[in-house]
Amino acid sequence: MAVAVLAGCGPLDAQDIGVDHLAKSASPKATSKSGGGGRGASPLENPDGTRPGLAPITAAKEKAKARELIEKVPTKKRGTKTGYDRDKFGYAWADSVDDVPFGRNGCDTRNDLLRRDGQKLKYRDGSTCILVSMTLDDPYTGKTIEWRKEKAAEIQIDHVMPLSYDWQMGASRWSDAKRKQIANDPLNLLPVDGPMNSSKSDSGPADWLPPVNEIRCSYAVRFAQVALKYELPVTEEDKSTMLEQCA
Template identity: 30%
Template sequence: MPSSRLAVTCALAAAFLPIPVALAVALLQPPAPHSTSLSDLPQVVPEPPPAEVVRKELAALTVEAPHPLEGYSRDKFEHWAAENRWPKIQEAVLRRDAKAVSPDTRARTASQHWHSPYDDRILTTASEVHVDHVVPLANAWRSGADKWSPARRHKFANDLSTTQLLAVSTHANWSKGNKSPDQWVPPNAAYHCVYSRAWTHVKFTYGLSVTEKEKAALNSMLDTCP
């Protein structure tokens, strides 16, 4: 089968498979010319700005009612764009956020695990892990992304330069869904400071709006910062 047809077939198949399987399928594709290697992508989770900076960012955000969800689709954020970029980003996040476990005395090989900051859970298999958009795509759509170009939406959905993508437990990710901080907060209260800083900084970076209730919830979580 020609490489171009193989790439298309793999991409279509991966779109309907769970994350670990989809990533495995993506790895079967021939590398795209001039594509970025995983080793060139960030190797640590970016730290959001400190609380005093984030408070100023939050104060600068436009406060308005949510935009209509009409017309929204995850496809509008180009998850399955050229070079199958999203599966590559998923793998990069899984690799970035994985933590090594000391080699077992019998197996003599090191394994990996993930710490889900939302619910303070240790995850030992990739099937337990989801890559979460801290600011969900649907929330972004309702706070300004409905007016963006496809290129800007694609950048937002695959952004590793801010704390926008995190490896978390599937349970926490399903519980959160598309909810904003006035509707859902991480069960792990110790993470509220980082979560509010990350959420606010992402919205500030991309010029997204907040609602009155959302802003109040973020301010409340920022109060937990040292």
């Protein structure tokens, strides 16, 4: 599949490829972190997605809260993918989005997410938006990725609830504005290892989960949070898998 080149804040903001525009890329230079799980907030304490990362949910009481939230998500079978196109969710990483955090703040969505989750941030000279290097603790793999803009695809922005999945579960009937919201809502977005993101494609939790076991309940909660916010169902198989992760 050809690499899709998507503009960000400036001419050098090539390719973020989210889960529906995938590229094969070399593995990033990374080191494994003991324990995995990345840094940041528990999704139960970060319901709008404005805080960084995806911390593990480990306490029994918190797992009970997670299951209670997941139980609220309705289920149905996947619909058809006919008519799906990434462009129907708006220009990739557009800032001109209403009613989502970081929207219309003068910085494109990709750079918003990189600076939300990254550490040791370095910006292009004269810019407070365009990142040229950073360090990311990837929640999916447990790696620390030393990222440089010259190899932008080493970090991709994952749509936790993939856009193709959204389309099949009801977003095909939405307005353009609502589809643009879910595509750029930080609640639905995580910067992660590029090749790992590509391996996910448009899978639901029954078919793909992060390799780091400790993060799987948090991932299931985030998937449920997006589904509930946008009133989307998930498949019965996906819901069952999500509940299992927080058992």
